[in-house]
Amino acid sequence: MKAILDHVGIAVTNLDEALALYRDALGLHVEVPEEVASQRVRTHFIPTGQSALELLEPTSEDSVIAQYVEKRGPGLHHITLRVDDIRAALEQLKARGVRLVDEQPRPGAEGALVAFIHPASAHGVLVELKQAAAPAVRLDPRTMAFGDLQLTTLHDGPFRLDGGAMFGVVPRPLWEKKAPPDDRHRIQLAMRPLLVDASWGRMLIDCGVGEKMNAKDRDIYALDRSRTLDDALAAIKLSSESIEIALASHLHWDHFGGATERVGKALKPRFPKAEYIIRSAEWEDATHPHERNRASYLQDDFVPLKDAGVVVFFEGDQEIRPGVRVVRTGGHTGQHQIVFIESGGRTAVFVADMIPTAAHLENAWVMGYDLFPMDTLAFKRRFIREAIDREYLIFFEHDPLIAAGVIREKDGRRYVEQVL
Numbered sequence: 001m002k003a004i005l006d007h008v009g010i011a012v013t014n015l016d017e018a019l020a021l022y023r024d025a026l027g028l029h030v031e032v033p034e035e036v037a038s039q040r041v042r043t044h045f046i047p048t049g050q051s052a053l054e055l056l057e058p059t060s061e062d063s064v065i066a067q068y069v070e071k072r073g074p075g076l077h078h079i080t081l082r083v084d085d086i087r088a089a090l091e092q093l094k095a096r097g098v099r100l101v102d103e104q105p106r107p108g109a110e111g112a113l114v115a116f117i118h119p120a121s122a123h124g125v126l127v128e129l130k131q132a133a134a135p136a137v138r139l140d141p142r143t144m145a146f147g148d149l150q151l152t153t154l155h156d157g158p159f160r161l162d163g164g165a166m167f168g169v170v171p172r173p174l175w176e177k178k179a180p181p182d183d184r185h186r187i188q189l190a191m192r193p194l195l196v197d198a199s200w201g202r203m204l205i206d207c208g209v210g211e212k213m214n215a216k217d218r219d220i221y222a223l224d225r226s227r228t229l230d231d232a233l234a235a236i237k238l239s240s241e242s243i244e245i246a247l248a249s250h251l252h253w254d255h256f257g258g259a260t261e262r263v264g265k266a267l268k269p270r271f272p273k274a275e276y277i278i279r280s281a282e283w284e285d286a287t288h289p290h291e292r293n294r295a296s297y298l299q300d301d302f303v304p305l306k307d308a309g310v311v312v313f314f315e316g317d318q319e320i321r322p323g324v325r326v327v328r329t330g331g332h333t334g335q336h337q338i339v340f341i342e343s344g345g346r347t348a349v350f351v352a353d354m355i356p357t358a359a360h361l362e363n364a365w366v367m368g369y370d371l372f373p374m375d376t377l378a379f380k381r382r383f384i385r386e387a388i389d390r391e392y393l394i395f396f397e398h399d400p401l402i403a404a405g406v407i408r409e410k411d412g413r414r415y416v417e418q419v420l
């Protein structure tokens with residue numbers, strides 16, 4: 001079992017005196033207090049690096065904290081250890097005869113699960129175990145009519161990437177509130193290919209990651225294959241055979257790894273009836289990687305497509321099918337492109353890695369992965385203004401919760417009004 005010190009709870013009788021020490025004398029930041037009505041206590045968190053101090057102030061005389069203070073005076077009340085799997089932790093403790101206050105976990109603040117170990121079994125210390133709420137990731141396919149088209153946001157399972165790399169030069173205290181990192185510093189992401197159903201055929205924009213990744217990389221990226229693109233397609237009564245066109249935003253593994261699959265020892269196109277539409281210059285870059293992008297361009301993801309004769313190359317920005325237009329952004333990769341979908345007077349845009357999640361709306365929130373971040377910045381600055389003014393429907397490929405929405409701006413602050 002791995003446990004991280006989450007916080008130390010300190011019972012106080014006089015909050016002002018406590019603040020005079022922690023806030024004024026030590027100069028620590030004290031968060032706004034939270035009232036826990038059921039315990040008749042007010043909590044004041046003080047972040048201290050990976051862990052925090054929690055000042056516990058009773059709000060009534062019959063509060064457990066008031067009783068504790070009356071008996072033993074103010075001071076250390078409990079320590080809290082964060083574990084990945086609280087049920088497994090409790091089982092392990094029970095098996096060793098440790099006395100527990102809670103045999104089963106119960107709900108704590110912010111969706112966490114908590115349970116206490118009895119001080120009699122912990123050398124006089126009240127120990128709380130806590131399993132933080134997993135940031136939810138929405139994986140259900142969602143469909144909407146869009147002019148003459150039908151748009152369905154699919155998924156190819158959740159994964160995680162390094163939070164620092166996802167937010168580039170933005171300091172962690174700013175991004176970690178929007179995208180809380182796990183104990184390996186990774187944030188929750190989704191992979192959402194977009195299905196366009198039109199009179200001219202069925203197009204998939206990006207293909208997810210597929211099944212080829214080895215166990216070590218699956219672990220590094222927390223790749224969860226319990227629900228995949230096949231499940232998403234099955235949920236809308238389609239299969240790999242249903243896809244007629246596969247269009248790539250760019251050829252990184254988390255976007256086009258799902259274009260091929262392993263059949264025995266051979267690598268085959270994953271969608272047997274599809275043509276694969278790829279920008280020639282992106283193909284050139286992907287097949288001539290350098291040290292900086294080699295880990296992103298995995299040759300098995302796309303070379304077998306050319307071998308099978310199913311790739312259609314094109315050059316320059318253009319309409320790929322009626323209502324579907326690609327525009328090169330550069331930035332993330334030299335030839336990274338986004339896809340404009342226009343029908344019935346409305347515009348939707350699949351923005352791929354230019355704006356990977358709804359947390360990346362500020363111009364300077366550009367990924368550390370980008371090869372040419374200043375190009376991303378320049379394109380994004382112009383694009384987001386246009387998207388706000390014209391109320392584009394934006395499809396976020398990596399956002400764990402918001403598949404699509406409209407970017408709004410109020411008092412200089414940008415946010416997404418979720419649609420799907």
Ligand SMILES: [Zn+2]
Pocket residue numbers: 252254255353356398
């Ligand atoms: Zn990506």
